[in-house]
Amino acid sequence: MASRTEWQFQDRGSGPAYKQLVVVHDDDPENAAYRRLMDHCAACRTCLTVNDAGEATNTCTTAEQRYQEYRQARRGTAAALPHAPA
């Protein structure tokens, strides 16, 4: 199994995301979903569009869909952990 470490944006639930160094396993569904999201955003003109203040406009429906898939994958991973809160 290929694994490595990389910086990823982590979701707080509210407020801005933060970056955290994580171990990545390429065959993990959560990381696969995250990779699809990042690969899309790096190549998508809509995702790279910013307003006059330099802020992302976040108008890409594909990115939103992939983000929701990533969140779904995270919930699935968390539910499988023995120490996850009920």
Ligand SMILES: [Zn+2]
């Ligand atoms: Zn996009």
